[in-house]
Amino acid sequence: MLPLTPPDADATPGGFGLYVHWPFCASKCPYCDFNSHVREGVDQARWRAAMLREMDHFAARVPAGRRLSSVFFGGGTPSLMPPETVAAVLERADHHWGIGDGVEVTLEANPTSSEAARFAGFRAAGVNRLSMGIQALNDADLKVLGRKHSAPEAMAAIAMAKGIFDRFSFDLIYARPGQTVAAWQDELSRALDMAVGHLSLYQLTIEEGTQFHTLQQRGDLVVPDEDLAGDLYEATQVLLNQAGMPAYEVSNHARPGQESRHNLVYWRYGDYVGIGPGAHGRLTLKGEKVATRTHRAPEIWLQRVEEGGTGAHADEVVTPDQRGREALMMGLRLAEGVSLARLTAEAGGVNPVDMAAVDRLSRHGLLTLDGDRLTATADGRQRLNGVLAALLE
Amino acid sequence: MNAPPTPRLRRDAGHPMVAGIFPDRPVMTDLSHIRNFSIIAHIDHGKSTLADRLIQYCGGLDAREMREQVLDSMDIERERGITIKAQTVRLNYKADDGQTYQLNLMDTPGHVDFAYEVSRSLAACEGSLLVVDASQGVEAQTLANVYQAIDHNHEIVPVLNKIDLPAAEPDRIKQQIEDVIGLDASDAVMISAKTGLNIKDVLEAIVKRLPPPKGELDAPLKALVVDSWYDPYLGVVILVRVVDGELKVGQKIRMMATGAAKEADRVGHFTPKAVQSGRLGPGEMGFITAGIKDIRETKVGDTITEDRRPAAEPLEGFKPSVPVVFCGLFPTDAAEFEHLRESLGKLALNDASFQFEAETSAALGFGFRCGFLGLLHLEIIQERLEREFNLDLITTAPSVIYKMHMTDKSVIDMHNPADMPDPIRIDHIDEPWIRATIMLPDEYLGGILALCTERRGQQIDLTYVGGRAMLVYKLPLNEVVFDFYDRLKSISRGYASFDYQMDGYETGDLVKMSILVNAEPVDALSTIVHRSQAEHRGRLLCERLKELIPRQLFKIAVQASIGSRVIARETISAMRKDVLAKCYGGDISRKRKLLDKQKEGKKRMRQFGEVEIPQSAFIAALKMGDG
Numbered sequence A: 001m002l003p004l005t006p007p008d009a010d011a012t013p014g015g016f017g018l019y020v021h022w023p024f025c026a027s028k029c030p031y032c033d034f035n036s037h038v039r040e041g042v043d044q045a046r047w048r049a050a051m052l053r054e055m056d057h058f059a060a061r062v063p064a065g066r067r068l069s070s071v072f073f074g075g076g077t078p079s080l081m082p083p084e085t086v087a088a089v090l091e092r093a094d095h096h097w098g099i100g101d102g103v104e105v106t107l108e109a110n111p112t113s114s115e116a117a118r119f120a121g122f123r124a125a126g127v128n129r130l131s132m133g134i135q136a137l138n139d140a141d142l143k144v145l146g147r148k149h150s151a152p153e154a155m156a157a158i159a160m161a162k163g164i165f166d167r168f169s170f171d172l173i174y175a176r177p178g179q180t181v182a183a184w185q186d187e188l189s190r191a192l193d194m195a196v197g198h199l200s201l202y203q204l205t206i207e208e209g210t211q212f213h214t215l216q217q218r219g220d221l222v223v224p225d226e227d228l229a230g231d232l233y234e235a236t237q238v239l240l241n242q243a244g245m246p247a248y249e250v251s252n253h254a255r256p257g258q259e260s261r262h263n264l265v266y267w268r269y270g271d272y273v274g275i276g277p278g279a280h281g282r283l284t285l286k287g288e289k290v291a292t293r294t295h296r297a298p299e300i301w302l303q304r305v306e307e308g309g310t311g312a313h314a315d316e317v318v319t320p321d322q323r324g325r326e327a328l329m330m331g332l333r334l335a336e337g338v339s340l341a342r343l344t345a346e347a348g349g350v351n352p353v354d355m356a357a358v359d360r361l362s363r364h365g366l367l368t369l370d371g372d373r374l375t376a377t378a379d380g381r382q383r384l385n386g387v388l389a390a391l392l393e
Numbered sequence B: 001m002n003a004p005p006t007p008r009l010r011r012d013a014g015h016p017m018v019a020g021i022f023p024d025r026p027v028m029t030d031l032s033h034i035r036n037f038s039i040i041a042h043i044d045h046g047k048s049t050l051a052d053r054l055i056q057y058c059g060g061l062d063a064r065e066m067r068e069q070v071l072d073s074m075d076i077e078r079e080r081g082i083t084i085k086a087q088t089v090r091l092n093y094k095a096d097d098g099q100t101y102q103l104n105l106m107d108t109p110g111h112v113d114f115a116y117e118v119s120r121s122l123a124a125c126e127g128s129l130l131v132v133d134a135s136q137g138v139e140a141q142t143l144a145n146v147y148q149a150i151d152h153n154h155e156i157v158p159v160l161n162k163i164d165l166p167a168a169e170p171d172r173i174k175q176q177i178e179d180v181i182g183l184d185a186s187d188a189v190m191i192s193a194k195t196g197l198n199i200k201d202v203l204e205a206i207v208k209r210l211p212p213p214k215g216e217l218d219a220p221l222k223a224l225v226v227d228s229w230y231d232p233y234l235g236v237v238i239l240v241r242v243v244d245g246e247l248k249v250g251q252k253i254r255m256m257a258t259g260a261a262k263e264a265d266r267v268g269h270f271t272p273k274a275v276q277s278g279r280l281g282p283g284e285m286g287f288i289t290a291g292i293k294d295i296r297e298t299k300v301g302d303t304i305t306e307d308r309r310p311a312a313e314p315l316e317g318f319k320p321s322v323p324v325v326f327c328g329l330f331p332t333d334a335a336e337f338e339h340l341r342e343s344l345g346k347l348a349l350n351d352a353s354f355q356f357e358a359e360t361s362a363a364l365g366f367g368f369r370c371g372f373l374g375l376l377h378l379e380i381i382q383e384r385l386e387r388e389f390n391l392d393l394i395t396t397a398p399s400v401i402y403k404m405h406m407t408d409k410s411v412i413d414m415h416n417p418a419d420m421p422d423p424i425r426i427d428h429i430d431e432p433w434i435r436a437t438i439m440l441p442d443e444y445l446g447g448i449l450a451l452c453t454e455r456r457g458q459q460i461d462l463t464y465v466g467g468r469a470m471l472v473y474k475l476p477l478n479e480v481v482f483d484f485y486d487r488l489k490s491i492s493r494g495y496a497s498f499d500y501q502m503d504g505y506e507t508g509d510l511v512k513m514s515i516l517v518n519a520e521p522v523d524a525l526s527t528i529v530h531r532s533q534a535e536h537r538g539r540l541l542c543e544r545l546k547e548l549i550p551r552q553l554f555k556i557a558v559q560a561s562i563g564s565r566v567i568a569r570e571t572i573s574a575m576r577k578d579v580l581a582k583c584y585g586g587d588i589s590r591k592r593k594l595l596d597k598q599k600e601g602k603k604r605m606r607q608f609g610e611v612e613i614p615q616s617a618f619i620a621a622l623k624m625g626d627g
Helices: A044-061 A083-097 A119-125 A139-144 A151-164 A181-194 A211-218 A226-242 A261-267 A298-308 A320-331 A340-346 A355-363 A378-382 A384-391 B047-057 B075-080 B112-123 B140-151 B170-181 B199-209 B334-349 B375-388 B442-454 B484-491 B531-548 B585-604 B615-623
Strands: A016-022 A070-075 A104-109 A129-135 A167-174 A198-203 A247-249 A252-254 A271-275 A280-285 A288-293 A316-318 A367-370 A373-376 B034-041 B087-094 B100-107 B127-133 B155-161 B222-231 B235-244 B252-255 B261-263 B266-270 B285-289 B303-306 B325-331 B355-361 B365-372 B393-395 B402-406 B411-414 B426-441 B458-465 B468-476 B497-508 B510-517 B527-530 B556-562 B565-572 B605-608 B611-614
Touching (some): A070 A261, A181 A198, A181 A226, A226 A378, A261 A320, A261 B585, A271 B585, A280 B585, A320 A340, A320 A384, A355 A384, B034 B140, B047 B100, B087 B199, B112 B222, B127 B199, B140 B155, B140 B497, B170 B458, B325 B375, B334 B355, B334 B365, B334 B375, B365 B375, B375 B393, B442 B468, B531 B556, B531 B615
Antiparallel strands (some): A198 A252, A247 A252, A280 A288, A288 A316, B087 B100, B252 B261, B556 B565
16 A cells, blocks of 8 residues: 555545636647637636636635645646636635645646746646646657647756656657657656656546547547557556556556545545536535536626626535545555445445455455455556446346 | 227237227138148248238238238248248139139248148148249258148149349249259249239149039038137137137137136137137138137147037147257346236246246356247247346256166156256166258358258258259258358358258267366356267367456366366466556546446356456357357
8 A cells, every 4th residue: 555645634534625716728749638718818806717717616615614635727727717716716715714734736737838927827826736738758759749849849848847746747648640669668757757746647538529530430549459558558557667667547647645635535435626618526525415507608607706606516425325425535545545335324224235246346356355455466556347237236 | 980999819910900899790612712822931931921912912901001011010030031921811712713712821920940830721721822932942951841731631722923123043043943843833923922923823723623622511510720829819819720610709618638627708700800700611711719718727638619509629730830950048137026026927828839847057147048949939039028028037957858868768858958867867868869951052062061050950861952952961950950040151152042850869979068267167158069070069068258258366177077177278368458548636536437337348247256257258258059
């Protein structure tokens, strides 16, 4: 088991995070199915005010006394936010829930030169961790992926971020069209030379509603098949283990202690407030787990916040049954695994896991059960969909 | 006519045949003015269209009531262009000689599976029209049926249809009829049923060239039960051909085979509308009802006589039809089992040749083992269940009846591989053979010969007539039920026609081939095969399953075996990578719902040891086995 990140100030299992969704991008990437929109001329003052107002709305709902373990600015492209907006959001979050020294504040950034110019401003606003969408280290693939930056720009941005932030991470996408294992190993080695404590390495997934999906349906885009994807994934694990950055989650690697605390809130099935268009939240209110969700369209969200204080849809109560499954589904993504007692508590006193299946899958080397702790092995994580299906009879 | 709604008399809701609305004046038709005939034709050669034209010409239906192929009342008959059940229709035709004749058309099925129905229909008639497509020529099924008609001493009038088409070669086809069948085709009637050309010539030929029936009005009643079916309103309706005597409403009748006595409450004929004329005289065809609720009380081929004055001897009956092909039918959704049982029961009401009994399979759950007259019969029942009863079915590989000669001298009939006795107790196994006739353009001969050889065929005859080859082969039936039709069609690009008759049993080196996944046998996939075919068949099935069974968390061995000996093996490697790359706060609900859906999907999986096999894999694997 990995050493856990510093004890949460918040007493609820899994911690308590704040997610801020900035929905705007300079352009839409062909693989991205996130809630992102290209808009000319965003009224920054209105948006800033709306973000703060929706935070106030949720703050009034969250029981008093909760303390943040992390804040995350995601998107869209939050590095397009004016640093003043970031500062204002953090100031208000501090007011509601307290942002102490140990609290991780991450902002997602694109490595174009104009955005890199704002890094110092973000740091001054209170951001202490930068997560950069590098995606590839060669210009040809960056072009295929629809990215607006070049490889030299990416490397310059990484160098700049290193000088400003103690903690920073970047993302790469692999299993690209035509990618070979050797090419990926080479690219990954170069990435490791630049990485400090954290790397996110995602297999390219073709999501419905994206341009890549359309191309794939037409036969104009061919991505590596399951076997090649498996080879690429396994090669990734070997290199990252050698580099001392093992996977602490399916697609996330860190030196011990450098894990993303905010994302751990999700995987440990903690609570989080989500503000901004299309943001999701999970809150424990009067013993019930409630899923929150805001309107995805930026203009409608903005209007609703201005008129009623929030762009949120009606809450959905997550039933104990669903909680057990969600906690298992998220927890097994982590190398640290999940506690059966915790799963049982989430599921309202019933263990949601088929223990006969645990036995069977353990024999096949896909799971380990150590006392109360159920963990998917590296082999098991690589096939987690099948493992989960088998566990939930 | 504005008749009140009345129950339909025909078994399936179809064309306007309404009972009881034309109380007709009993008219005696003297025997010399009656002609009973059937039409023999290959599928698509125009039999139903010709029947339509004849009905239209004689005014049986007006233009509004007329629709395509009025005699094929089941949707499935009309769509596939085949006739499954026999029907009759009475036509009143005023001939050139000024006399009016009663023509009774007996519409017969054309397919080998329904040869039994053909023979019943032919027995009720004195003559046949042999309809041949003027460009396609004689086909295998035509041949089989025309020989049956000759066996029944029928007078046969050749009719060349579709002579209006540019590809028509009437002279060549006439020559072929003479060469292949040995019939004089010089005065064949040349028609186009589609355009209505020369329909009157057909009617004249029926009157002039076919003999009238023979019979005695004063003799004790003898009427042949040609067919019967269940009508939800009227009970059992019996189709009869009166030979001697008179059948009247109110008459007390007796079924000679079963001895049951009933009162005839409706007597009439079809025009094709049901007309209650109240009586049927010698030589006439028509229907009766007698308050019978169970179709099994009316044995087809039985003789109806008068209870008060019975005939001394019954008419010569028919050989009962027996199922020769068997398979399991299982509902895809286990909850549909009762619905399937009821549906099979309803179909059996009108199809005495169809048998079923409950069966349980580890792979497929609860279902029924069913017996059919042939592959087309199987396909039709399956299709009717799916369409008319809205059932989603899995069909196991068709099997034939094997005679297991045991070491203790007993003989067991077996058609389900699951019932295979311990091989140690078996002395030898006999399997059914058929005598098949295949007609085809000779450019495909090589391929078809190879197919027949591959299927253990023994060539009996090969002749060439009119640019076509006629092949006669002896083949084991179990090789034919295994995708033979499909192969025949694909090798000949659809130009070969095929017909067969049963040809007795012979000892064969037969073994039970089992399919195992990770050493667990999958009952639904086991088959009885000839030892020489086992390895090939086993390899094919294993390869197919390898494609069909999705990768799982661990490696799966798919094996075909005879006893403990593995004859084919494929390995399905373990799933390499199957995990969501990204799963963050916003994804939780969505991904959980995906997982819930996956869990739901597992209900459609069958567990064999640790291996889960989707039902769709069985369905697809079993498809390769049916015709």
